Amino acid sequence: MxxxxxxxxxxxxxxxxxxxxxxxxxxxxxxxxxxxxxxxxxxxxxxxxxxxxxxxxxxxxxxxxxxxxxxxxxxxxxxxxxxxxxxxxxxxxxxxxxxxxxxxxxxxxxxxxxxxxxNYDYLYTFTVDDLIQKMKALYGIDLSVGEKGMDVSRHYTSPNDDTEPLYTVRYPLIQKDSILRDGHLVNFRIFYVDGSNGSIRVEDYTEFDSSSKLGEHATSREYFMNEKLEVQKIIEKKLIWYENRYEFAPEVLEEKVIFDISKQAEGAFKHYKGKSYTREQWMEEEERMYQAYLKKRNKKQ
CATH class of the missing domain: 2.40.128 (Lipocalin)
Structure with a gap:
Protein backbone atom coordinates (compact mmCIF):
# COMPACT_ATOMS: atom_id res chain seq x y z
CA MET A 1 0.00 0.00 0.00
CA ASN A 119 6.25 32.43 -35.52
CA TYR A 120 6.87 35.82 -33.88
CA ASP A 121 10.64 35.27 -33.90
CA TYR A 122 10.78 35.25 -37.71
CA LEU A 123 14.07 36.92 -38.84
CA TYR A 124 15.08 37.58 -35.22
CA THR A 125 18.31 35.57 -35.18
CA PHE A 126 19.46 37.98 -32.45
CA THR A 127 17.10 36.66 -29.77
CA VAL A 128 15.52 38.26 -26.73
CA ASP A 129 18.06 36.42 -24.55
CA ASP A 130 20.87 37.86 -26.70
CA LEU A 131 19.35 41.33 -26.29
CA ILE A 132 19.17 40.98 -22.50
CA GLN A 133 22.79 39.81 -22.26
CA LYS A 134 24.19 42.53 -24.55
CA MET A 135 22.33 45.43 -22.92
CA LYS A 136 23.52 44.32 -19.49
CA ALA A 137 27.13 43.73 -20.62
CA LEU A 138 27.54 47.02 -22.51
CA TYR A 139 25.34 49.45 -20.59
CA GLY A 140 24.48 47.82 -17.25
CA ILE A 141 20.77 47.79 -18.14
CA ASP A 142 18.93 44.65 -17.01
CA LEU A 143 15.93 44.10 -19.28
CA SER A 144 14.94 40.95 -17.39
CA VAL A 145 13.70 43.20 -14.57
CA GLY A 146 10.75 45.43 -15.42
CA GLU A 147 12.07 48.85 -14.35
CA LYS A 148 9.57 51.71 -14.04
CA GLY A 149 9.46 53.89 -17.15
CA MET A 150 11.50 51.48 -19.28
CA ASP A 151 9.89 50.10 -22.43
CA VAL A 152 11.01 47.50 -24.95
CA SER A 153 9.31 46.91 -28.29
CA ARG A 154 10.16 45.37 -31.65
CA HIS A 155 8.96 45.28 -35.24
CA TYR A 156 6.50 42.56 -36.18
CA THR A 157 8.02 40.47 -38.97
CA SER A 158 6.50 37.79 -41.19
CA PRO A 159 7.17 36.10 -44.55
CA ASN A 160 4.33 38.23 -45.98
CA ASP A 161 6.10 41.60 -45.69
CA ASP A 162 9.60 43.07 -45.86
CA THR A 163 9.77 44.66 -42.39
CA GLU A 164 13.29 44.60 -40.94
CA PRO A 165 13.77 43.02 -37.49
CA LEU A 166 14.45 45.79 -34.96
CA TYR A 167 14.26 46.12 -31.18
CA THR A 168 13.69 49.53 -29.55
CA VAL A 169 14.66 50.05 -25.91
CA ARG A 170 13.51 53.32 -24.33
CA TYR A 171 15.48 53.94 -21.16
CA PRO A 172 14.49 56.77 -18.78
CA LEU A 173 17.50 58.55 -17.30
CA ILE A 174 16.95 59.14 -13.59
CA GLN A 175 18.97 61.31 -11.20
CA LYS A 176 21.75 58.78 -10.66
CA ASP A 177 22.20 58.46 -14.44
CA SER A 178 22.40 62.24 -15.05
CA ILE A 179 24.03 62.91 -18.42
CA LEU A 180 24.71 66.34 -19.89
CA ARG A 181 24.81 67.19 -23.57
CA ASP A 182 25.99 70.71 -24.42
CA GLY A 183 25.14 71.72 -20.87
CA HIS A 184 21.61 70.30 -20.97
CA LEU A 185 20.31 67.28 -19.08
CA VAL A 186 19.39 64.28 -21.26
CA ASN A 187 15.69 63.44 -20.86
CA PHE A 188 15.82 59.88 -22.16
CA ARG A 189 17.97 57.50 -24.17
CA ILE A 190 16.79 55.15 -26.92
CA PHE A 191 18.65 52.06 -28.13
CA TYR A 192 17.89 50.68 -31.60
CA VAL A 193 19.09 47.08 -31.83
CA ASP A 194 19.25 45.18 -35.13
CA GLY A 195 17.29 41.94 -34.68
CA SER A 196 19.44 40.08 -37.19
CA ASN A 197 22.97 40.84 -35.93
CA GLY A 198 22.66 42.77 -32.65
CA SER A 199 24.32 45.99 -33.85
CA ILE A 200 23.21 49.02 -31.82
CA ARG A 201 22.48 52.66 -32.55
CA VAL A 202 21.81 55.02 -29.64
CA GLU A 203 19.92 58.31 -29.43
CA ASP A 204 19.96 60.87 -26.60
CA TYR A 205 17.16 63.43 -26.39
CA THR A 206 17.38 66.81 -24.65
CA GLU A 207 14.85 69.62 -24.51
CA PHE A 208 15.53 73.14 -23.30
CA ASP A 209 14.20 76.73 -23.54
CA SER A 210 10.86 75.05 -22.90
CA SER A 211 7.75 75.59 -20.81
CA SER A 212 5.23 73.15 -19.39
CA LYS A 213 2.48 75.25 -20.96
CA LEU A 214 0.94 74.00 -24.19
CA GLY A 215 1.29 76.22 -27.24
CA GLU A 216 4.74 77.48 -26.24
CA HIS A 217 7.97 76.86 -28.12
CA ALA A 218 10.84 74.59 -27.13
CA THR A 219 14.21 73.57 -28.54
CA SER A 220 15.36 69.98 -28.67
CA ARG A 221 18.55 68.24 -29.67
CA GLU A 222 18.87 64.62 -30.74
CA TYR A 223 22.31 63.02 -30.43
CA PHE A 224 22.83 59.98 -32.63
CA MET A 225 25.60 57.65 -31.44
CA ASN A 226 27.23 54.36 -32.29
CA GLU A 227 27.40 51.32 -30.02
CA LYS A 228 30.31 52.85 -28.08
CA LEU A 229 28.24 56.00 -27.38
CA GLU A 230 30.41 58.11 -29.68
CA VAL A 231 28.36 60.98 -31.15
CA GLN A 232 27.99 60.72 -34.92
CA LYS A 233 25.35 63.37 -35.60
CA ILE A 234 23.37 66.08 -33.78
CA ILE A 235 20.06 67.50 -34.99
CA GLU A 236 18.47 70.57 -33.40
CA LYS A 237 14.72 71.21 -33.71
CA LYS A 238 12.39 74.09 -32.90
CA LEU A 239 9.18 72.63 -31.50
CA ILE A 240 5.73 73.69 -30.40
CA TRP A 241 3.50 71.50 -28.24
CA TYR A 242 -0.23 71.71 -28.95
CA GLU A 243 -1.20 68.57 -27.03
CA ASN A 244 -0.22 66.69 -23.88
CA ARG A 245 3.51 66.01 -24.27
CA TYR A 246 3.17 62.59 -22.62
CA GLU A 247 0.69 61.36 -25.22
CA PHE A 248 1.38 63.29 -28.43
CA ALA A 249 4.35 64.43 -30.48
CA PRO A 250 5.07 68.14 -31.01
CA GLU A 251 5.01 69.97 -34.33
CA VAL A 252 8.51 70.56 -35.71
CA LEU A 253 8.83 74.18 -36.89
CA GLU A 254 12.50 74.09 -37.90
CA GLU A 255 15.21 71.46 -38.11
CA LYS A 256 18.93 71.67 -38.76
CA VAL A 257 22.03 69.49 -38.51
CA ILE A 258 24.56 71.11 -36.19
CA PHE A 259 27.10 68.28 -36.20
CA ASP A 260 27.82 65.41 -38.58
CA ILE A 261 31.01 63.43 -38.05
CA SER A 262 31.02 62.29 -41.67
CA LYS A 263 31.40 65.93 -42.75
CA GLN A 264 33.81 67.09 -40.06
CA ALA A 265 37.32 68.19 -40.98
CA GLU A 266 39.98 65.69 -39.97
CA GLY A 267 41.01 66.17 -36.35
CA ALA A 268 37.90 68.21 -35.40
CA PHE A 269 35.42 66.20 -33.33
CA LYS A 270 33.05 68.84 -31.99
CA HIS A 271 32.06 72.48 -32.55
CA TYR A 272 30.46 74.25 -29.57
CA LYS A 273 29.86 78.00 -29.12
CA GLY A 274 32.18 78.85 -31.99
CA LYS A 275 35.06 76.67 -30.78
CA SER A 276 36.39 73.41 -32.26
CA TYR A 277 37.39 70.46 -30.05
CA THR A 278 39.25 67.22 -30.62
CA ARG A 279 37.62 64.12 -29.16
CA GLU A 280 39.82 64.24 -26.06
CA GLN A 281 39.25 67.97 -25.56
CA TRP A 282 35.51 67.57 -25.83
CA MET A 283 35.46 64.74 -23.27
CA GLU A 284 37.31 67.02 -20.85
CA GLU A 285 34.89 69.87 -21.59
CA GLU A 286 31.84 67.67 -21.01
CA GLU A 287 33.31 66.52 -17.67
CA ARG A 288 33.94 70.16 -16.69
CA MET A 289 30.32 71.12 -17.53
CA TYR A 290 28.99 68.11 -15.67
CA GLN A 291 30.96 68.96 -12.52
CA ALA A 292 29.73 72.56 -12.75
CA TYR A 293 26.16 71.28 -13.00
CA LEU A 294 26.58 69.05 -9.92
CA LYS A 295 28.10 71.94 -7.94
CA LYS A 296 25.20 74.21 -8.87
CA ARG A 297 22.63 71.54 -8.00
CA ASN A 298 24.23 70.83 -4.61
CA LYS A 299 24.09 74.52 -3.68
CA LYS A 300 20.34 74.51 -4.22
CA GLN A 301 19.83 71.54 -1.89
Missing part, protein backbone atom coordinates in the same frame (compact mmCIF):
# COMPACT_ATOMS: atom_id res chain seq x y z
CA UNK A 2 2.82 2.38 0.91
CA UNK A 3 4.65 1.64 -2.37
CA UNK A 4 1.43 2.26 -4.33
CA UNK A 5 0.95 5.65 -2.64
CA UNK A 6 4.54 6.71 -3.41
CA UNK A 7 4.14 5.63 -7.05
CA UNK A 8 0.87 7.60 -7.36
CA UNK A 9 2.50 10.77 -5.96
CA UNK A 10 5.41 10.46 -8.42
CA UNK A 11 3.03 10.03 -11.37
CA UNK A 12 1.00 13.08 -10.35
CA UNK A 13 4.18 15.15 -9.99
CA UNK A 14 5.30 14.13 -13.49
CA UNK A 15 2.04 15.14 -15.22
CA UNK A 16 1.46 18.37 -13.30
CA UNK A 17 2.74 21.55 -15.04
CA UNK A 18 5.85 22.96 -13.38
CA UNK A 19 4.53 26.25 -11.95
CA UNK A 20 7.54 26.83 -9.68
CA UNK A 21 9.83 28.04 -12.45
CA UNK A 22 10.21 31.59 -13.70
CA UNK A 23 7.79 33.06 -16.21
CA UNK A 24 10.57 33.05 -18.80
CA UNK A 25 10.43 29.22 -18.82
CA UNK A 26 6.75 28.92 -17.90
CA UNK A 27 5.05 25.73 -19.03
CA UNK A 28 2.94 26.17 -22.19
CA UNK A 29 1.61 22.65 -22.55
CA UNK A 30 -1.75 23.04 -20.78
CA UNK A 31 -4.49 22.02 -23.22
CA UNK A 32 -7.65 22.22 -21.11
CA UNK A 33 -9.18 24.65 -18.65
CA UNK A 34 -10.41 23.72 -15.15
CA UNK A 35 -14.02 24.79 -15.71
CA UNK A 36 -15.26 23.16 -12.49
CA UNK A 37 -12.94 25.19 -10.23
CA UNK A 38 -13.56 28.39 -12.20
CA UNK A 39 -17.36 28.04 -11.90
CA UNK A 40 -17.06 27.44 -8.17
CA UNK A 41 -14.68 30.30 -7.36
CA UNK A 42 -15.22 33.08 -9.92
CA UNK A 43 -16.84 36.37 -8.94
CA UNK A 44 -18.77 38.13 -11.71
CA UNK A 45 -16.93 36.05 -14.28
CA UNK A 46 -13.40 36.65 -12.91
CA UNK A 47 -11.04 34.60 -10.76
CA UNK A 48 -7.54 35.43 -9.48
CA UNK A 49 -5.17 33.06 -7.70
CA UNK A 50 -1.42 32.73 -7.08
CA UNK A 51 1.10 29.99 -7.82
CA UNK A 52 4.66 29.49 -6.57
CA UNK A 53 7.13 32.38 -6.92
CA UNK A 54 4.26 34.88 -6.58
CA UNK A 55 3.02 34.10 -10.10
CA UNK A 56 -0.47 35.57 -10.58
CA UNK A 57 -3.15 33.88 -12.69
CA UNK A 58 -6.09 36.03 -13.81
CA UNK A 59 -9.02 34.34 -15.56
CA UNK A 60 -12.15 36.05 -16.90
CA UNK A 61 -15.08 35.39 -19.25
CA UNK A 62 -15.17 37.51 -22.40
CA UNK A 63 -18.36 38.80 -24.11
CA UNK A 64 -18.28 35.92 -26.63
CA UNK A 65 -18.12 33.45 -23.67
CA UNK A 66 -14.52 32.46 -24.38
CA UNK A 67 -12.27 32.47 -21.30
CA UNK A 68 -9.01 34.44 -21.24
CA UNK A 69 -6.17 33.58 -18.87
CA UNK A 70 -3.28 35.96 -18.16
CA UNK A 71 -0.29 34.71 -16.16
CA UNK A 72 2.28 37.22 -14.92
CA UNK A 73 4.34 38.30 -11.95
CA UNK A 74 5.08 41.75 -10.57
CA UNK A 75 8.53 42.91 -11.64
CA UNK A 76 8.80 40.42 -14.51
CA UNK A 77 8.64 41.57 -18.16
CA UNK A 78 7.32 38.15 -19.24
CA UNK A 79 3.64 37.29 -19.55
CA UNK A 80 1.75 34.19 -20.69
CA UNK A 81 -1.69 34.49 -22.29
CA UNK A 82 -4.17 31.74 -23.10
CA UNK A 83 -7.69 31.76 -24.51
CA UNK A 84 -10.11 28.86 -24.12
CA UNK A 85 -13.31 27.83 -25.86
CA UNK A 86 -16.46 27.89 -23.68
CA UNK A 87 -16.12 24.10 -23.33
CA UNK A 88 -12.67 24.52 -21.75
CA UNK A 89 -10.53 23.42 -24.71
CA UNK A 90 -7.56 25.59 -25.60
CA UNK A 91 -8.06 28.13 -28.42
CA UNK A 92 -4.56 29.66 -28.40
CA UNK A 93 -1.58 30.23 -26.16
CA UNK A 94 1.42 32.52 -26.38
CA UNK A 95 4.12 34.34 -24.47
CA UNK A 96 5.02 38.03 -24.36
CA UNK A 97 8.13 40.00 -23.39
CA UNK A 98 7.16 43.53 -22.34
CA UNK A 99 4.44 44.35 -24.89
CA UNK A 100 5.37 42.08 -27.79
CA UNK A 101 4.81 38.40 -28.64
CA UNK A 102 7.77 36.04 -28.67
CA UNK A 103 8.20 32.46 -29.78
CA UNK A 104 5.29 30.62 -31.34
CA UNK A 105 1.59 31.32 -30.89
CA UNK A 106 -0.41 28.15 -31.54
CA UNK A 107 -4.12 28.27 -32.44
CA UNK A 108 -6.37 25.20 -32.09
CA UNK A 109 -9.86 24.31 -33.30
CA UNK A 110 -12.55 23.31 -30.83
CA UNK A 111 -11.47 19.65 -31.04
CA UNK A 112 -7.85 20.35 -30.10
CA UNK A 113 -6.32 20.20 -33.60
CA UNK A 114 -3.72 22.84 -34.53
CA UNK A 115 -5.17 25.33 -37.04
CA UNK A 116 -2.30 27.80 -37.32
CA UNK A 117 1.12 28.61 -35.89
CA UNK A 118 2.48 32.17 -35.86
Missing amino acids: KKLLITLILVLFMITPNYSQSLKDFDLHTKTFDLKTFKEKNTNGSYIFYLDNNICVYQHVEPDHFIREVIDREGSPYRVERRYYPNGNLHYQGKLFYSFDIGQLKMYDENGNIERIN
Whole structure:
Protein backbone atom coordinates (compact mmCIF):
# COMPACT_ATOMS: atom_id res chain seq x y z
CA MET A 1 0.00 0.00 0.00
CA LYS A 2 2.82 2.38 0.91
CA LYS A 3 4.65 1.64 -2.37
CA LEU A 4 1.43 2.26 -4.33
CA LEU A 5 0.95 5.65 -2.64
CA ILE A 6 4.54 6.71 -3.41
CA THR A 7 4.14 5.63 -7.05
CA LEU A 8 0.87 7.60 -7.36
CA ILE A 9 2.50 10.77 -5.96
CA LEU A 10 5.41 10.46 -8.42
CA VAL A 11 3.03 10.03 -11.37
CA LEU A 12 1.00 13.08 -10.35
CA PHE A 13 4.18 15.15 -9.99
CA MET A 14 5.30 14.13 -13.49
CA ILE A 15 2.04 15.14 -15.22
CA THR A 16 1.46 18.37 -13.30
CA PRO A 17 2.74 21.55 -15.04
CA ASN A 18 5.85 22.96 -13.38
CA TYR A 19 4.53 26.25 -11.95
CA SER A 20 7.54 26.83 -9.68
CA GLN A 21 9.83 28.04 -12.45
CA SER A 22 10.21 31.59 -13.70
CA LEU A 23 7.79 33.06 -16.21
CA LYS A 24 10.57 33.05 -18.80
CA ASP A 25 10.43 29.22 -18.82
CA PHE A 26 6.75 28.92 -17.90
CA ASP A 27 5.05 25.73 -19.03
CA LEU A 28 2.94 26.17 -22.19
CA HIS A 29 1.61 22.65 -22.55
CA THR A 30 -1.75 23.04 -20.78
CA LYS A 31 -4.49 22.02 -23.22
CA THR A 32 -7.65 22.22 -21.11
CA PHE A 33 -9.18 24.65 -18.65
CA ASP A 34 -10.41 23.72 -15.15
CA LEU A 35 -14.02 24.79 -15.71
CA LYS A 36 -15.26 23.16 -12.49
CA THR A 37 -12.94 25.19 -10.23
CA PHE A 38 -13.56 28.39 -12.20
CA LYS A 39 -17.36 28.04 -11.90
CA GLU A 40 -17.06 27.44 -8.17
CA LYS A 41 -14.68 30.30 -7.36
CA ASN A 42 -15.22 33.08 -9.92
CA THR A 43 -16.84 36.37 -8.94
CA ASN A 44 -18.77 38.13 -11.71
CA GLY A 45 -16.93 36.05 -14.28
CA SER A 46 -13.40 36.65 -12.91
CA TYR A 47 -11.04 34.60 -10.76
CA ILE A 48 -7.54 35.43 -9.48
CA PHE A 49 -5.17 33.06 -7.70
CA TYR A 50 -1.42 32.73 -7.08
CA LEU A 51 1.10 29.99 -7.82
CA ASP A 52 4.66 29.49 -6.57
CA ASN A 53 7.13 32.38 -6.92
CA ASN A 54 4.26 34.88 -6.58
CA ILE A 55 3.02 34.10 -10.10
CA CYS A 56 -0.47 35.57 -10.58
CA VAL A 57 -3.15 33.88 -12.69
CA TYR A 58 -6.09 36.03 -13.81
CA GLN A 59 -9.02 34.34 -15.56
CA HIS A 60 -12.15 36.05 -16.90
CA VAL A 61 -15.08 35.39 -19.25
CA GLU A 62 -15.17 37.51 -22.40
CA PRO A 63 -18.36 38.80 -24.11
CA ASP A 64 -18.28 35.92 -26.63
CA HIS A 65 -18.12 33.45 -23.67
CA PHE A 66 -14.52 32.46 -24.38
CA ILE A 67 -12.27 32.47 -21.30
CA ARG A 68 -9.01 34.44 -21.24
CA GLU A 69 -6.17 33.58 -18.87
CA VAL A 70 -3.28 35.96 -18.16
CA ILE A 71 -0.29 34.71 -16.16
CA ASP A 72 2.28 37.22 -14.92
CA ARG A 73 4.34 38.30 -11.95
CA GLU A 74 5.08 41.75 -10.57
CA GLY A 75 8.53 42.91 -11.64
CA SER A 76 8.80 40.42 -14.51
CA PRO A 77 8.64 41.57 -18.16
CA TYR A 78 7.32 38.15 -19.24
CA ARG A 79 3.64 37.29 -19.55
CA VAL A 80 1.75 34.19 -20.69
CA GLU A 81 -1.69 34.49 -22.29
CA ARG A 82 -4.17 31.74 -23.10
CA ARG A 83 -7.69 31.76 -24.51
CA TYR A 84 -10.11 28.86 -24.12
CA TYR A 85 -13.31 27.83 -25.86
CA PRO A 86 -16.46 27.89 -23.68
CA ASN A 87 -16.12 24.10 -23.33
CA GLY A 88 -12.67 24.52 -21.75
CA ASN A 89 -10.53 23.42 -24.71
CA LEU A 90 -7.56 25.59 -25.60
CA HIS A 91 -8.06 28.13 -28.42
CA TYR A 92 -4.56 29.66 -28.40
CA GLN A 93 -1.58 30.23 -26.16
CA GLY A 94 1.42 32.52 -26.38
CA LYS A 95 4.12 34.34 -24.47
CA LEU A 96 5.02 38.03 -24.36
CA PHE A 97 8.13 40.00 -23.39
CA TYR A 98 7.16 43.53 -22.34
CA SER A 99 4.44 44.35 -24.89
CA PHE A 100 5.37 42.08 -27.79
CA ASP A 101 4.81 38.40 -28.64
CA ILE A 102 7.77 36.04 -28.67
CA GLY A 103 8.20 32.46 -29.78
CA GLN A 104 5.29 30.62 -31.34
CA LEU A 105 1.59 31.32 -30.89
CA LYS A 106 -0.41 28.15 -31.54
CA MET A 107 -4.12 28.27 -32.44
CA TYR A 108 -6.37 25.20 -32.09
CA ASP A 109 -9.86 24.31 -33.30
CA GLU A 110 -12.55 23.31 -30.83
CA ASN A 111 -11.47 19.65 -31.04
CA GLY A 112 -7.85 20.35 -30.10
CA ASN A 113 -6.32 20.20 -33.60
CA ILE A 114 -3.72 22.84 -34.53
CA GLU A 115 -5.17 25.33 -37.04
CA ARG A 116 -2.30 27.80 -37.32
CA ILE A 117 1.12 28.61 -35.89
CA ASN A 118 2.48 32.17 -35.86
CA ASN A 119 6.25 32.43 -35.52
CA TYR A 120 6.87 35.82 -33.88
CA ASP A 121 10.64 35.27 -33.90
CA TYR A 122 10.78 35.25 -37.71
CA LEU A 123 14.07 36.92 -38.84
CA TYR A 124 15.08 37.58 -35.22
CA THR A 125 18.31 35.57 -35.18
CA PHE A 126 19.46 37.98 -32.45
CA THR A 127 17.10 36.66 -29.77
CA VAL A 128 15.52 38.26 -26.73
CA ASP A 129 18.06 36.42 -24.55
CA ASP A 130 20.87 37.86 -26.70
CA LEU A 131 19.35 41.33 -26.29
CA ILE A 132 19.17 40.98 -22.50
CA GLN A 133 22.79 39.81 -22.26
CA LYS A 134 24.19 42.53 -24.55
CA MET A 135 22.33 45.43 -22.92
CA LYS A 136 23.52 44.32 -19.49
CA ALA A 137 27.13 43.73 -20.62
CA LEU A 138 27.54 47.02 -22.51
CA TYR A 139 25.34 49.45 -20.59
CA GLY A 140 24.48 47.82 -17.25
CA ILE A 141 20.77 47.79 -18.14
CA ASP A 142 18.93 44.65 -17.01
CA LEU A 143 15.93 44.10 -19.28
CA SER A 144 14.94 40.95 -17.39
CA VAL A 145 13.70 43.20 -14.57
CA GLY A 146 10.75 45.43 -15.42
CA GLU A 147 12.07 48.85 -14.35
CA LYS A 148 9.57 51.71 -14.04
CA GLY A 149 9.46 53.89 -17.15
CA MET A 150 11.50 51.48 -19.28
CA ASP A 151 9.89 50.10 -22.43
CA VAL A 152 11.01 47.50 -24.95
CA SER A 153 9.31 46.91 -28.29
CA ARG A 154 10.16 45.37 -31.65
CA HIS A 155 8.96 45.28 -35.24
CA TYR A 156 6.50 42.56 -36.18
CA THR A 157 8.02 40.47 -38.97
CA SER A 158 6.50 37.79 -41.19
CA PRO A 159 7.17 36.10 -44.55
CA ASN A 160 4.33 38.23 -45.98
CA ASP A 161 6.10 41.60 -45.69
CA ASP A 162 9.60 43.07 -45.86
CA THR A 163 9.77 44.66 -42.39
CA GLU A 164 13.29 44.60 -40.94
CA PRO A 165 13.77 43.02 -37.49
CA LEU A 166 14.45 45.79 -34.96
CA TYR A 167 14.26 46.12 -31.18
CA THR A 168 13.69 49.53 -29.55
CA VAL A 169 14.66 50.05 -25.91
CA ARG A 170 13.51 53.32 -24.33
CA TYR A 171 15.48 53.94 -21.16
CA PRO A 172 14.49 56.77 -18.78
CA LEU A 173 17.50 58.55 -17.30
CA ILE A 174 16.95 59.14 -13.59
CA GLN A 175 18.97 61.31 -11.20
CA LYS A 176 21.75 58.78 -10.66
CA ASP A 177 22.20 58.46 -14.44
CA SER A 178 22.40 62.24 -15.05
CA ILE A 179 24.03 62.91 -18.42
CA LEU A 180 24.71 66.34 -19.89
CA ARG A 181 24.81 67.19 -23.57
CA ASP A 182 25.99 70.71 -24.42
CA GLY A 183 25.14 71.72 -20.87
CA HIS A 184 21.61 70.30 -20.97
CA LEU A 185 20.31 67.28 -19.08
CA VAL A 186 19.39 64.28 -21.26
CA ASN A 187 15.69 63.44 -20.86
CA PHE A 188 15.82 59.88 -22.16
CA ARG A 189 17.97 57.50 -24.17
CA ILE A 190 16.79 55.15 -26.92
CA PHE A 191 18.65 52.06 -28.13
CA TYR A 192 17.89 50.68 -31.60
CA VAL A 193 19.09 47.08 -31.83
CA ASP A 194 19.25 45.18 -35.13
CA GLY A 195 17.29 41.94 -34.68
CA SER A 196 19.44 40.08 -37.19
CA ASN A 197 22.97 40.84 -35.93
CA GLY A 198 22.66 42.77 -32.65
CA SER A 199 24.32 45.99 -33.85
CA ILE A 200 23.21 49.02 -31.82
CA ARG A 201 22.48 52.66 -32.55
CA VAL A 202 21.81 55.02 -29.64
CA GLU A 203 19.92 58.31 -29.43
CA ASP A 204 19.96 60.87 -26.60
CA TYR A 205 17.16 63.43 -26.39
CA THR A 206 17.38 66.81 -24.65
CA GLU A 207 14.85 69.62 -24.51
CA PHE A 208 15.53 73.14 -23.30
CA ASP A 209 14.20 76.73 -23.54
CA SER A 210 10.86 75.05 -22.90
CA SER A 211 7.75 75.59 -20.81
CA SER A 212 5.23 73.15 -19.39
CA LYS A 213 2.48 75.25 -20.96
CA LEU A 214 0.94 74.00 -24.19
CA GLY A 215 1.29 76.22 -27.24
CA GLU A 216 4.74 77.48 -26.24
CA HIS A 217 7.97 76.86 -28.12
CA ALA A 218 10.84 74.59 -27.13
CA THR A 219 14.21 73.57 -28.54
CA SER A 220 15.36 69.98 -28.67
CA ARG A 221 18.55 68.24 -29.67
CA GLU A 222 18.87 64.62 -30.74
CA TYR A 223 22.31 63.02 -30.43
CA PHE A 224 22.83 59.98 -32.63
CA MET A 225 25.60 57.65 -31.44
CA ASN A 226 27.23 54.36 -32.29
CA GLU A 227 27.40 51.32 -30.02
CA LYS A 228 30.31 52.85 -28.08
CA LEU A 229 28.24 56.00 -27.38
CA GLU A 230 30.41 58.11 -29.68
CA VAL A 231 28.36 60.98 -31.15
CA GLN A 232 27.99 60.72 -34.92
CA LYS A 233 25.35 63.37 -35.60
CA ILE A 234 23.37 66.08 -33.78
CA ILE A 235 20.06 67.50 -34.99
CA GLU A 236 18.47 70.57 -33.40
CA LYS A 237 14.72 71.21 -33.71
CA LYS A 238 12.39 74.09 -32.90
CA LEU A 239 9.18 72.63 -31.50
CA ILE A 240 5.73 73.69 -30.40
CA TRP A 241 3.50 71.50 -28.24
CA TYR A 242 -0.23 71.71 -28.95
CA GLU A 243 -1.20 68.57 -27.03
CA ASN A 244 -0.22 66.69 -23.88
CA ARG A 245 3.51 66.01 -24.27
CA TYR A 246 3.17 62.59 -22.62
CA GLU A 247 0.69 61.36 -25.22
CA PHE A 248 1.38 63.29 -28.43
CA ALA A 249 4.35 64.43 -30.48
CA PRO A 250 5.07 68.14 -31.01
CA GLU A 251 5.01 69.97 -34.33
CA VAL A 252 8.51 70.56 -35.71
CA LEU A 253 8.83 74.18 -36.89
CA GLU A 254 12.50 74.09 -37.90
CA GLU A 255 15.21 71.46 -38.11
CA LYS A 256 18.93 71.67 -38.76
CA VAL A 257 22.03 69.49 -38.51
CA ILE A 258 24.56 71.11 -36.19
CA PHE A 259 27.10 68.28 -36.20
CA ASP A 260 27.82 65.41 -38.58
CA ILE A 261 31.01 63.43 -38.05
CA SER A 262 31.02 62.29 -41.67
CA LYS A 263 31.40 65.93 -42.75
CA GLN A 264 33.81 67.09 -40.06
CA ALA A 265 37.32 68.19 -40.98
CA GLU A 266 39.98 65.69 -39.97
CA GLY A 267 41.01 66.17 -36.35
CA ALA A 268 37.90 68.21 -35.40
CA PHE A 269 35.42 66.20 -33.33
CA LYS A 270 33.05 68.84 -31.99
CA HIS A 271 32.06 72.48 -32.55
CA TYR A 272 30.46 74.25 -29.57
CA LYS A 273 29.86 78.00 -29.12
CA GLY A 274 32.18 78.85 -31.99
CA LYS A 275 35.06 76.67 -30.78
CA SER A 276 36.39 73.41 -32.26
CA TYR A 277 37.39 70.46 -30.05
CA THR A 278 39.25 67.22 -30.62
CA ARG A 279 37.62 64.12 -29.16
CA GLU A 280 39.82 64.24 -26.06
CA GLN A 281 39.25 67.97 -25.56
CA TRP A 282 35.51 67.57 -25.83
CA MET A 283 35.46 64.74 -23.27
CA GLU A 284 37.31 67.02 -20.85
CA GLU A 285 34.89 69.87 -21.59
CA GLU A 286 31.84 67.67 -21.01
CA GLU A 287 33.31 66.52 -17.67
CA ARG A 288 33.94 70.16 -16.69
CA MET A 289 30.32 71.12 -17.53
CA TYR A 290 28.99 68.11 -15.67
CA GLN A 291 30.96 68.96 -12.52
CA ALA A 292 29.73 72.56 -12.75
CA TYR A 293 26.16 71.28 -13.00
CA LEU A 294 26.58 69.05 -9.92
CA LYS A 295 28.10 71.94 -7.94
CA LYS A 296 25.20 74.21 -8.87
CA ARG A 297 22.63 71.54 -8.00
CA ASN A 298 24.23 70.83 -4.61
CA LYS A 299 24.09 74.52 -3.68
CA LYS A 300 20.34 74.51 -4.22
CA GLN A 301 19.83 71.54 -1.89
